[in-house]
Amino acid sequence: MTTRLYNTLTRTREELRPLTDNKVKMYVCGPTVYNYIHIGNARVFVFFDVVRRYLQYKGFEVTYVQNFTDVDDKLIKAAQEEGVAVPELAERYIAAYFEDMDALGVKRADVHPRATEHIPEMIEAIQNLIDKGHAYEINGDVYFRSLSKEDYGKLSHQSIDELKSGARIEVNERKENPLDFALWKAAKPGEISWDSPWGKGRPGWHIECSAMARKYLGDSIDIHAGGMDLCFPHHENEIAQSECWTGETFAQYWLHNGYINMGNEKMSKSLGNIVRVKELREEYEPRALRYFLLSAHYRNPISFRYDTIRQFEGALERFDTVVTNLRHRMEAAVDGEPSSAVEARLKELTQAFEEAMDDDFNTANAISVLFDGVKFANDWVAKDVVSKQSLERILQWFRVFGSDILGLMELEPEEILDSEIEALIEERIQARKERNFARADEIRDRLQEMGIILEDTPQGTRWRKK
RNA sequence: GGGGGCAUAGCCAAGUGGUAAGGCAAGGGACUGCAAAUCCCUCAUCCCCGGUUCAAAUCCGGGUGCCCCCUCCA
Structure with a gap:
């Protein structure tokens, strides 16, 4: 049976047909590492971890790439506030990210490329776009000329006019058009920067994914995924850059998952209503968090509630x-x-x-x-x-x-008990044989206090940890 | 202004025309020395109003409430 998946690009369910044989090339947008991740971020990583595992089960050879955005405005700001260097801050939160993911049972991607390690690739892409007339440089900044791509807006299903009429487009008089977006940003004094043909600066956000996806997966990939809020502008811009750069279709299937809401609002770092995975996993069984994230269809919104997580622990x-x-x-x-x-x-x-x-x-x-x-x-x-x-x-x-x-069940046997507990269990078995139930119950209560639950079955007494 | 989404039991949630999956919690029963675990049973006219149809949670029209995107955000 073939797998059907909803493609944001066509707004329909399509059959998964990889570009080559049974190989699936997947790129999932990873975190910007300026802080700990929250449960909403984790939804993407947990869900697409399951997609990857399932496709492998189906016999596909999956190449899974997930990036780290380790330089951008937010990192620079956070690093300045803390008085540390950007790479140091990034390093810390990359480590924290892996700790969270390990706890949630998310497997490592085949490659976890970092933006800062692919500056030459990005410069190459930008130069190519300038050469082709899709981008222009102004005072050390380079912008993508959105109007130069006739189908710009195809992913978010908005025409250029519709996008323009949006009331929230930022005014930047240096851009030719409000819809143009930065490929390269000139460095301000003291900021982390790299040399480029346009002077010292750093890459814009979108170009890193185009450059890294191409490097590790080629001109065309099968599945490109992320949260719904990346659909526009991030993924739209990636498509524009990549397709103008390579002349190929960037990705066949675009998958976007829904948000997690806190009460009636989207959980987001900018709203400040986030619940961090790091803190949740101290209070709840991490598998319950994973279960929670997989309990609803990935495109539907989920509401976060602490007592819901408790429910999943019970399940x-x-x-x-x-x-x-x-x-x-x-x-x-x-x-x-x-x-x-x-x-x-x-x-x-x-x-x-x-x-x-x-x-x-x-x-x-x-x-x-x-x-x-x-x-x-x-x-x-x-x-x-x-x-x-x-x-x-x-x-x-x-x-x-x-x-x-699914990564929800643990099949490993429980660890060995210590000898004191074992002796108590033995003693209770003896007591029950002698129908000394008072003593048997006493031992059972005591073991319960020690976190051991005893169960008498037709096949004998057994124990488990509470 | 433009583009989307959501509304199903106390809670989580599946279901896109055929008479409401599953889970958590709750209640009853069986089993047990008592428990635990397990099994069985019970627990919803699907936001509202119309319409189409032999048949609608599902389609159409009109409401109501809430959310998201068009700006950094998973």
Whole structure:
């Protein structure tokens, strides 16, 4: 089955057909590293991490590139305020970014290029655009001539006139046209800068993605993605630059995810109503954050509420207990072939899962398939006689869909207990045999205080961490 | 002024013509020495008003409320 995805460029769902064979080239706009990332930023990275994992599962060879914007106005301002150098500030927040992403289970991109390490590539692009008449230099600044691209506005579906009539276009008398945007900005005294044919300066925001995408993925890429607020002007401008530069179609599919709202407002750094991942993960299970981000379709808005995150922690417990149930049942299972009933059910579930994900990456439905699997597994575990091989197959299914693709389930066994706890558990088993329930309950309560929950099953007593 | 989006149970949420998925929470039952876990059951006329249709949460028209983009922002 082919994967269908909503393309902002055409405003329709299209079948994913990579430019070459089964190779998918993906570029996702990464963070501007002047601060810690917030949960809204994390939505992009978590969601496209799942897209990448799913496409890999489908057999595509995915090359995933995500940049760091490590020089721009905001970085310069933040660095000045703190009295540190821009590279030092960037370094700090890049490290922080990776810490947050590791916690959320986001895998590293194949390449994480930084803007400041690709200045020559950007200068080359800018020079090319000037040579072709798509850009012009004024007093050390270089601007892109938006009117020179006849289909400028095609991504955001706005005509030049519509864009111009917008009341919020900044007035800059140096530009030929208000819609023109900076490719290169002349350095002000004391600012970090690089040499260029137009004097000392630094790149504009948009050109870095064009330059780095081309360097690592080529003239044309398959998927280009980011948050909806990047659609205009950032992605629109990237298209304009890249296509004027190379003469090729920049990206086939443009994917944009919805925002996270705080109350009735978009969560954004400029509004100051942000909730940082760094702080959230101290208070909540990071997987619950990941679950929260995947619980709604990626193009729909999500409202952030602390008690919603708590809800997802509760849901996560079912994922954890089913794994515990399967593992524990394994100890009293027999040898034999995997049951054909198990194979058949897992096949159905796999189909349902793929159907959900192939439908524009409907993670909400994919997760509900996971719960169908949980129910099936718990039923299976309750049978009198089950084979180890059947249980293994079910665990394997969860590994692929719950862990490898969605990153919501943990399949690793719990760590070993210490000897004191083990002794207490032993003592309680003994007490129960002697029907000394008062002592048994006493021990169970005490272990609970120590964070260990005991459960008596037909296959014996087992424990788990609270 | 132009361009989009959202409104489904206490909460999260899927569903784009065929009679409301799934999860959290809650209540009842089974199982248990008691629990826990698990399983079963219960819990929505889909923002409002019209219209089209044998049939509408889904399509059309008109409202109401909220959000976003056209400026840095995921």
